[in-house]
Amino acid sequence: MSKKKLFAIISLIALLTPVYAEKLFDLEWEEFAPNNFKNVKVDGFHLTAEGRYWANRRAMFEKRVAKCNSLSDTSQDACLKELRAIEINANKMHEERTTSRAINSLLYSSF
Numbered sequence: 001m002s003k004k005k006l007f008a009i010i011s012l013i014a015l016l017t018p019v020y021a022e023k024l025f026d027l028e029w030e031e032f033a034p035n036n037f038k039n040v041k042v043d044g045f046h047l048t049a050e051g052r053y054w055a056n057r058r059a060m061f062e063k064r065v066a067k068c069n070s071l072s073d074t075s076q077d078a079c080l081k082e083l084r085a086i087e088i089n090a091n092k093m094h095e096e097r098t099t100s101r102a103i104n105s106l107l108y109s110s111f
Contacts, residue, residue: 027065027080029058032087053094061087
């Protein structure tokens with residue numbers, strides 16, 4: 001086989017082979033939400049204050065993920081990693097506030 005034919009065949013295979021960008025990093029809401037708020041949505045009046053908090057967090061999370069996913073591959077991974085850090089921090093802050101409220105409630109309920 002001549003070099004020209006071999007080059008033509010290899011070029012044709014390279015052109016016809018689909019190229020898939022491997023997504024290196026992915027986030028799911030379920031990773032951050034407590035079990036009873038994994039499926040919560042901002043949809044009405046039946047939510048408690050805690051439910052509204054998680055529904056609003058989920059809505060913001062989904063908007064941020066969509067923004068990250070619209071970026072190029074390398075920027076997308078960096079954006080998603082930053083979003084993960086933001087969500088982990090938000091969970092820590094929420095837990096601290098919740099714990100603080102519970103402690104205050106116990107301390108001051110006896111007066």
